[in-house]
Amino acid sequence: xEQLLSNIRIQINENLYIKDPESSNLGSQxxxxxxxxxxxIGFEQFTFKKLAKRIQSTESSIYRxxxxxxxxxxxxxxxxxxxxxxxxxxxxxxxxxxxxxxxxAIEIVTGTPENLSLSLAINQLALREIVIEEFTKAYHNKAVxxxxxxxxxxxxxxxxxxxxxxxxxxxxxxxxxxSLASSVIDGALHQHYLAMHFQxxxxxxxxxxxxxxxxxxxxxxLNLATNEFN
Amino acid sequence: xEQLLSNIRIQINENLYIKDPESSNLGSQxxxxxxxxxxxIGFEQFTFKKLAKRIQSTESSIYRxxxxxxxxxxxxxxxxxxxxxxxxxxxxxxxxxxxxxxxxAIEIVTGTPENLSLSLAINQLALREIVIEEFTKAYHNKAVxxxxxxxxxxxxxxxxxxxxxxxxxxxxxxxxxxSLASSVIDGALHQHYLAMHFQxxxxxxxxxxxxxxxxxxxxxxLNLATNEFN
DNA sequence: ACAAATTTAATAGTATTACTATCAAAAAAA
DNA sequence: TTTTTTTGATAGTAATACTATTAAATTTGT
Numbered sequence: 001x002e003q004l005l006s007n008i009r010i011q012i013n014e015n016l017y018i019k020d021p022e023s024s025n026l027g028s029q030x031x032x033x034x035x036x037x038x039x040x041i042g043f044e045q046f047t048f049k050k051l052a053k054r055i056q057s058t059e060s061s062i063y064r065x066x067x068x069x070x071x072x073x074x075x076x077x078x079x080x081x082x083x084x085x086x087x088x089x090x091x092x093x094x095x096x097x098x099x100x101x102x103x104x105a106i107e108i109v110t111g112t113p114e115n116l117s118l119s120l121a122i123n124q125l126a127l128r129e130i131v132i133e134e135f136t137k138a139y140h141n142k143a144v145x146x147x148x149x150x151x152x153x154x155x156x157x158x159x160x161x162x163x164x165x166x167x168x169x170x171x172x173x174x175x176x177x178x179s180l181a182s183s184v185i186d187g188a189l190h191q192h193y194l195a196m197h198f199q200x201x202x203x204x205x206x207x208x209x210x211x212x213x214x215x216x217x218x219x220x221x222l223n224l225a226t227n228e229f230n
Numbered sequence: 231x232e233q234l235l236s237n238i239r240i241q242i243n244e245n246l247y248i249k250d251p252e253s254s255n256l257g258s259q260x261x262x263x264x265x266x267x268x269x270x271i272g273f274e275q276f277t278f279k280k281l282a283k284r285i286q287s288t289e290s291s292i293y294r295x296x297x298x299x300x301x302x303x304x305x306x307x308x309x310x311x312x313x314x315x316x317x318x319x320x321x322x323x324x325x326x327x328x329x330x331x332x333x334x335a336i337e338i339v340t341g342t343p344e345n346l347s348l349s350l351a352i353n354q355l356a357l358r359e360i361v362i363e364e365f366t367k368a369y370h371n372k373a374v375x376x377x378x379x380x381x382x383x384x385x386x387x388x389x390x391x392x393x394x395x396x397x398x399x400x401x402x403x404x405x406x407x408x409s410l411a412s413s414v415i416d417g418a419l420h421q422h423y424l425a426m427h428f429q430x431x432x433x434x435x436x437x438x439x440x441x442x443x444x445x446x447x448x449x450x451x452l453n454l455a456t457n458e459f460n
Numbered sequence: 461a462c463a464a465a466t467t468t469a470a471t472a473g474t475a476t477t478a479c480t481a482t483c484a485a486a487a488a489a490a
Numbered sequence: 491t492t493t494t495t496t497t498g499a500t501a502g503t504a505a506t507a508c509t510a511t512t513a514a515a516t517t518t519g520t
Contacts, residue, residue, distance in 0.1 A: 137370060290470085
């Protein structure tokens with residue numbers, strides 16, 4: 001799997017950057033160090049000026065790669081969801097049994113990524129933390145509809161669609177396959193966030209429990225398509 | 231219920247404001263018009279300067295009530311969760327059967343509030359929209375732990391606790407009562423947001439479906455405490 | 461009704477943010 | 491080695507997120 005991925009180029013929506021950051025050393029510095037910096041100080045406190053100082057470059061140079069920090073966040077979170085999608089496909093592709101396939105998918109989607117060797121030397125764990133802490137801000141804004149039209153959330157949605165398909169494959173009569181899929185992906189992020197900051201409103205104090213919680217919900221939902229409270 | 235609530239004063243954490251906005255006309259203008267303005271232009275674009283202009287007052291006057299716009303957001307979302315808690319208690323208190331009580335609670339928590347007559351003439355629907363669009367930003371920040379210690383999220387957590395108790399009352403052996411409760415409350419907001427901006431990754435195109443989706447999950451989870459994928 | 465206290469308005473000012481513009485130096489490509 | 495592209499250095503602007511000061515208006519106590 002490592003070899004496989006190290007040769008893979010992740011395609012990110014072209015409108016998220018001005019100049020492809022993978023095309024130069026400065027560009028990849030911006031991405032890798034930008035991730036580290038956001039993880040350290042949070043997206044709110046993050047500025048291109050601070051990043052420029054850290055990589056010993058200038059604000060104006062960074063602006064030649066990214067229009068603003070919002071698009072930078074969209075760029076790096078798209079990277080994350082791309083890696084996630086890739087991992088999902090690799091891990092589930094060979095599984096025949098559709099239920100097992102779905103369960104594997106939930107493991108991938110709710111779990112911590114291994115730090116894979118990729119084209120860019122990105123700190124995957126830092127990136128994951130950023131997604132947990134900040135991704136929600138990337139799509140909660142007044143321009144969502146416009147940005148959505150431009151395909152800025154394509155990768156994320158494609159991941160949800162993959163889960164939806166797996167769910168439908170297990171039980172084609174289930175009434176809420178899309179809500180269930182989006183709930184698992186967003187819910188996992190939320191439970192991880194709670195585990196870090198609001199321990200008393202979650203039971204997910206370990207990776208395994210988080211995974212179990214969602215596997216439990218999904219399998220229950222799909223085995224029992226109807227319930228007594230309709 | 232309307233009479234009941236019109237006499238009720240909602241207590242909000244004192245550190246969220248400098249001067250109690252309910253203590254003066256200007257204060258309530260700040261709150262009611264602030265809610266309208268945030269709904270219209272979004273929290274990102276919202277500034278005290280713009281609000282001052284709208285209520286024909288000044289920036290400095292608003293700063294005498296709230297330290298900054300982040301605390302203002304925490305204040306109004308606390309108001310929302312307080313109303314929600316109040317509605318929950320009123321609606322479920324008299325129900326004897328614990329399963330029915332829980333189902334009623336889910337209806338309240340996932341549904342749209344009626345526009346109740348309260349001490350402050352707040353646009354409840356606008357406030358709900360704000361919570362759906364912006365609440366996640368209120369607790370996704372680098373100061374969460376500190377703010378959590380100061381009790382800024384007390385009301386929200388208390389609401390979750392109430393749901394947790396109801397869940398445990400229905401099935402005391404269920405392994406994830408807290409994760410389930412927090413998932414319902416946060417998940418409902420998320421599904422509502424998707425319904426507005428990402429229709430293709432949700433099945434919740436109506437209030438009823440959203441409610442059904444979560445009732446379905448909760449009842450399934452509590453009737454079947456174990457599952458075959460352990 | 462009047463003085464005292466409190467609240468608000470008006471104005472000014474500061475540091476930081478989020479950019480844009482220009483031009484020269486450095487590096488890469490032809 | 492010349493041309494093109496990329497980067498660095500510097501400067502500048504409008505807006506944001508505040509703080510401070512003082513005068514005017516309003517409220518309160520007696």
